[in-house]
Amino acid sequence: MPSSSTASDLTSHLGYWLRYVSNHVSQAFARKVEVHGVTVAEWVLMRQLLDSEALAPSRLAERMGMTRGAISRLADRLIAKSLLVRVADPQDGRAQTLSLTPAGRALVPELAALADANDAEFFDHLTSKERAALLRTLREIVDQRGLGSMPID
Amino acid sequence: MPSSSTASDLTSHLGYWLRYVSNHVSQAFARKVEVHGVTVAEWVLMRQLLDSEALAPSRLAERMGMTRGAISRLADRLIAKSLLVRVADPQDGRAQTLSLTPAGRALVPELAALADANDAEFFDHLTSKERAALLRTLREIVDQRGLGSMPID
DNA sequence: TATTGTTATACTCTATAACTATA
C-alpha cells in the first residue's frame, strides 16, 4: 500500500494505529496480570511507588495522567488487596502518602516479569534498531508535548 | 540484547510507553470529536463503514478487535443518533448489516479532519522519516501478530 | 447443533463536580 497523502485516509492516521496496537498490547497484558488479581492501571501505580517509596495521591495523578479522584479509587482497591497503605502526613493534616506494603513490594518483580514477557510477545520480532527507534520516538512525543506535566483536574 | 537485561525497569517497557502516549492521543481526540456528539470507538466504526458501504456486525467485530456484543451496543448508540441503520439480510434471517445514514456519511469528513488535526498536534514535530518509521513499525506489529484476525469472542 | 446477533450483568477506567478537612 502506497504511503497516502490523502488526509481523510484513516489508514494513514498514526493515532489510529497507535490506539489499535496499544489496545491489543494492554489487553494481552491485562490477561496476564489478572492471574495475580491486579489490573494494568494498578500495576502502573505500584511501579511508580517502587521507585519513590511513598508518594502523595496528587503526585501520582500528575505522573499517571489521571485525576485525583481516579487515583483515590485505584488506591482503595489496592488497599483492599493489602498491597498498599495510606498514611496521614503528620506535618499537613490534609496530606496523605501512599506506599507499598511488603506484600505489594514483593509482587512487583512478578508483575515486571509479566511485562517483560508481554513486551517480548509483541516486539521481539522487531529488530533491535526498530525497537530502539520506537522507544525513542515515543519518549520524544512525551517530551515535546510535555505529557508528564498536564493539568488533568 | 541490552534493553531486556534490565528486566524490571519499567521505563524500558515499550508496552508502557505505547499505552501512555496512546492514551493521551486518544483522550485529546475524544475531546475533539465529542463536539460532534460521538466517541472515538464510534468514529472508528463509522470509518470502517465508509469504505465498505455495509457490513455485518460480526465483520466489524473482527476488524475492530471487539466482541459482537460490544459492536451491538456501539451500533445502538449510533442508530439512536441517526448516524447508522440496521438492515435485515433478506437471504439469511439471522444476519444483519450496518450502514451509514446520509447524515452519518456527511459527518465522516468532519471527523477525519479532526483526526488529521490531532495527528498534527502530536506527531508534527517528528521528522517525516520518524513518522514513516513509526507507522511502518506499528503496521509490522499488526501483521506479525495477526492482530486483525483474532478470535475475540 | 451451529451460527448470528442481541441482551443481561458486571467491572474497570475515566471525568466532573460536590464535599470534607485543613491551611
Next chain:
DNA sequence: TATAGTTATAGAGTATAACAATA
C-alpha cells in the same frame, strides 16, 4: 479562600454468558 483528598454520579468500553431466531 485555597489546597489535598475523597466521594458521588455518570457514562464509555469491555468481557462473559445467557438468550432468541434461524440455518
